[in-house]
Amino acid sequence: MSTPSQPTTLRSSLHDRGQRLTPQRQRVLALFERIGEGRHLSAEEVHQRLLGAAARVSLATVYRTLRLLSSMGLLQELELPEGGRRFELASDAHRDHHHLVCVRCGQTEEFENAAVLAAGETAALDHGFRLLECVLNVRALCPRCVAAECR
Amino acid sequence: MSTPSQPTTLRSSLHDRGQRLTPQRQRVLALFERIGEGRHLSAEEVHQRLLGAAARVSLATVYRTLRLLSSMGLLQELELPEGGRRFELASDAHRDHHHLVCVRCGQTEEFENAAVLAAGETAALDHGFRLLECVLNVRALCPRCVAAECR
DNA sequence: GTCGATGCAAAGGCTTTGCACAGCC
């Protein structure tokens, strides 16, 4: 049961900013809702997946839409160590949402850990910062690549 | 007391790989040793700082050298959420080396926290991964920018 | 003297932007 499409939320969020609900914006957001939280896509991947659909969305619009949805807080931008910029569905859980990435093959696992969020909060407090988000990137080798390294 | 320049280490590391010790490579590494551990620079910044010096190092060589020194384990590449790729002096401490970044002005603070490393180790273990490095990026607003936001 | 390294400039990705047309409100 993935989060149902929420045109109402999207529409009102856009309306509050004096912006419009377009099929392209709905399609991009729907794509992320379809793949679920914690799965991330690059701009190019979003473009490719939407090419398969009935109507296409230009790559420029994909970039513009990803930026818009991120600024609205509906998507979350993330920077994986080895790849490029990627985006995923935002959720409260993102304040404490971490990535275990294989630096060799790119396999990525997601995990949560309250202690990490606590550490981030402590650091922010110590320096007088207001915490927005806490992302732990664990660079590692997956079991398959560990085996391959020892070939 | 910053780490003293180590031409011997650099020379032998290079020699082991059939590569040569050049003034450019020494200068790039010396720059990172001069600014100290935990401070990071972009390729462009390295280039700028070396322009001030007596002899210049081309930007292409800066990129080549940063890649080389990273692959040798002398430098550490890192991906800050808002900026681009940056590099800093590698050290064992890097397995547990975290960043508090102001998303508005870019101010960056470094901190360590053993609990974070422990969380990374646990996650890696749970998934059968071999941990290489653990970097926590805390996106936040610095005191000055918090004040500015509330203007 | 040999073979790797450098500098320069051009080529390559990825992302953004300008502009005319399309379409949401």
Add this chain to the structure above:
DNA sequence: GGCTGTGCAAAGCCTTTGCATCGAC
């Protein structure tokens, strides 16, 4: 109907690469 959004193509970063020359060993 007005004004924002889209598509297309061109422009802009940042980074890498090709090639002739330089220089470490």
